[in-house]
Amino acid sequence: MSAYVSQLYPGTSRSSINRRKYMDPKTKYEKLRSISDEDLVRVLGHRKPGEAYKTVHPPLEEMKEPEDPIRRIVEPTSGTKAGDRIRFVQFTDSVYFSPMAPYVRTWAIYRRYRGLDPGVLSGRNPIEGRERDVEKVAKELIETEVFDPARTALRGYTVHGHALRLDENGMMFDAIRRYKFNKAKGVVEYVKDQLGVPLDKPVEVGKPLPEEELKKRTVQFRVDHIKFISDKPLLGWVHRIFELRSRSGFNPEGVKGI
C-alpha cells in the first residue's frame, strides 16, 4: 500500500502553482539575500546579539521526565532541548503582489517546520516557538524568495498598512516607521526592530524585487492580475466543497457517491 501523498492545493494558475511550491516540504526556497545571525537577532528584538538564550526550564537532559511512549517517539527541537523561552516573529504582507500571503505562509509553516505555532489573521502572521527555533525559521523566511523587502515586513505590533496603497518608493506603509528605503543604495533598511525599538545601526534586508518579478512569484489572486475565478479547477474544488458541506449538513445520506 503506497503512502498518502498530499496534493497540497488545487488549481493550474500561476498563483496556485506558487502556493503548492511554497507549501511543499520538499521545496528548497531560492535564496535571494543574506542577513547575518547578529543582524537577525537585532531585528527580532528579543535579546542582544551574543547574549545567551534565556530559559524557562533546565535542559531536558537534566530534567527527570516521566517515562512516556510519546516522549520516546518525538524528538524535541533544539530550542526545547535547551529550555528556551517562547518568543515570536510576525510578518505582514502587502496586498500588492507580495510573494506570500498570511494563510499560505501558515500552511507552509505547518508542513515544513516542527515545533512552531503559526497564527494567522487577515493582515498578519505571528509565528511563535522556542527562541532559537524562531530565529532559525525567521532567517530562512527572510533570506529567501518568500520575502520581499518592500512588500513584506517584520512587525511585532501596529501592523496596519498591508491593504493601503504603496508609497512613492513602492514601500508598504508602516505607522511606526520600522524601515525605510535607502535611495542612495537602493536597499531597504530596518532602522527599528520588529517591536519598534530603534537600532544602533540600520540592518539592510536587500533590494526590493521589480513588480514584474513579484507578479510571477506571488501567491495572491487579484482582479488586476490572476483572478480567482479564472482558475477553473480551483473554482471547481471550492464549489464542490461548499456544495457537499451544505448538502451533507442537510442530509448526509444524500451525498453518498458524489
Next chain:
Amino acid sequence: MEIEIFPKRLLSASRVEKILNSIISLGMAKNIILHGPKLPKYVVVPSREHLTGIRVETGHEDLKRIRFGDKEVELTVKVGRIIIQPIEGIDLNVFSEKLREICNELLPFGFDIRMGQFTKTRPTISDSIREYIKQ
C-alpha cells in the same frame, strides 16, 4: 460638488507641496482637504530598563511643515487623497481638466479624478455627541 484626486501611490510631503502650489495657482479652490493614514510623531516601545516602555520618535520623513502660497501647515498624515472644494460659480469641467494637466505632470504613477460629494454636508449624531461632551 467637490473634486477628489486619488493617486495610485501614497504621496511624499515634497510632492504634496508641489501639487498644492499648482492647485492654488489656478485660483479656483476654496478649500483643500488632505486625507490619508495618520503619521504618529511618537510611539511607546518596550524597554528593558522601564517597565511601562519608553517614548521614541517615529522619524517619519513626511512629518514636516509644508509651504504653499502664503500658508505653512504641519503635515500629520501620509496623503492618499486630495479633496478640493471649488469656489462657487466655477466651471467644474474646466477646473478638473486643469487639475488633470497638473496631475499628469506631477503624478507619474497614475491617478483618478472624481467629482462628487466627499465630505459631510450637515452635522450627524456623532457631531452632536462631540458638542455635548465639549460642554
